[in-house]
Amino acid sequence: MCSCHCSMIRVFQCEDTLTGIMTGVYDAWDSRLGHDHVRLATAQNENLELFCEYAGVKPDTGKAEKVLRTIKARMGEEAYEMIGYAASYPDDRKADAIYRMIVLGLALPDEREISRMLTQPEVRLVFELRRKAWHIAHRYMGFVRFREMENGVLFSEIDPESDVLALIAPHFADRLAKEHWMIYDRKRKKAALHGAEGPWVLLEEVEEERFWGLTESEREEAFTTLWKTFHRAVGIASRVNSSLQASFLPKKFRPFMTEFKEAEERRRRGKHGNPNMHKT
Numbered sequence: 001m002c003s004c005h006c007s008m009i010r011v012f013q014c015e016d017t018l019t020g021i022m023t024g025v026y027d028a029w030d031s032r033l034g035h036d037h038v039r040l041a042t043a044q045n046e047n048l049e050l051f052c053e054y055a056g057v058k059p060d061t062g063k064a065e066k067v068l069r070t071i072k073a074r075m076g077e078e079a080y081e082m083i084g085y086a087a088s089y090p091d092d093r094k095a096d097a098i099y100r101m102i103v104l105g106l107a108l109p110d111e112r113e114i115s116r117m118l119t120q121p122e123v124r125l126v127f128e129l130r131r132k133a134w135h136i137a138h139r140y141m142g143f144v145r146f147r148e149m150e151n152g153v154l155f156s157e158i159d160p161e162s163d164v165l166a167l168i169a170p171h172f173a174d175r176l177a178k179e180h181w182m183i184y185d186r187k188r189k190k191a192a193l194h195g196a197e198g199p200w201v202l203l204e205e206v207e208e209e210r211f212w213g214l215t216e217s218e219r220e221e222a223f224t225t226l227w228k229t230f231h232r233a234v235g236i237a238s239r240v241n242s243s244l245q246a247s248f249l250p251k252k253f254r255p256f257m258t259e260f261k262e263a264e265e266r267r268r269r270g271k272h273g274n275p276n277m278h279k280t
Contacts, residue, residue, distance in 0.1 A: 007051070009039055014057045014095050016042040017163070018087040021095045022064035024057045025102060035103050040095035067102075075105045076112035085137070086129035088163040097125040137164040141171050143253045146181060148220040154181035155214060157256050165190050166202055173200045184211065224258055 010033055014024035021042065028038040039052075072080040083098050100122035105114030118124045146154035154176065158165070165185045169192040172181065176194070183192045186208055194200040216224070249257075 007037060009037055009052045011039045011041050011052050011054050012057050013054055014040055014042050015059050016090075017059065018084060018166070019061060019064040020057060020059045021087050021098060022067040023060045024095060025067050025099050026060070026063040027055070027057055028099060029103075035100075038099075040099045041092065042095045043092045070106075071102065074111045075102070075114055078115040079105060079112070082115055082126055082130045085133040085167065086126045088137075088167060089129040089133040090162060091129055093125060094129055097122040097129075101126050133162050133164065133167070136160055136162045137167040140164055140168050143257070144168070144172070144183065145256055145258060146176075147224075148217045149214050150217050151214075152180060152217070154179055155211070156181070156183045157186055158183060159186045159252070159255070161252075163188060163190075165192050168192075169194070169200050169202070184208070228258065 010028075010031065012024045012028045012031075014020040021040070024040045028035075028040060031038060068080070071083060079101075083101070086094055086098060101114060101120075104117070104120060104122065105111050108114060114123060115127075118127055140158060140160055144156050144158060146156045149155050163185075165183060165188070169183065172183065172192075173194050178196050179194070180196050181194050184206065185191070189204070189206050189208070191203045191206045192200055193203060
């Protein structure tokens, strides 16, 4: 909410990405309107308010990188990580909280102290969002399932509630350094690509239809069949506890797991009418 009654507040409306928010920080600071007269927002459909003017922010990689370099160099790795994780979590308050934290941090005698100033509302909010995003990213590091395709690439799909693709990609780049792999975020249409012994890159605006022609390797199909057979063999129908199972294996992960793949294939074939990508 705008707190002004006598002067105009300029609301910088950012794309809900790290690049978008950092560009908003750059533009808000560069506006020289004064920190009390600007606000950042990621919600594009928020209600318009009196005494506020709205400025759209076009994501700019160059501007975003300048802000991120400043944060890392002056405020330290801890603050840099806090802001990066918080920016990935879906919360309409995050853009302005991140901006206020940066403003406060750069004004401190020791700028690296900002990450520990949890009595400040904006820092506390960024800290809490960072904690929530880290929890989601950590779980996906354990639940991501790769499938070997005919071209030798290890392929995986995710559908996380938080924009964690860029947070988990370094983990797999280190763990699978000698492999060609790709992780696709269906919800946000993003893909993390990694070449063997090389760096990983993030692609945006990647449509899911581009992967429909992919088919699994014969070796992958054989291992998939073996795993499903094992899964059925060890199951005891009379001892099934769905509630306990859901606590250890949330349903949101199941569409991407081998054990539950057949049910997901049926759903996707009914929705898209194209079973090629999910051939078993």
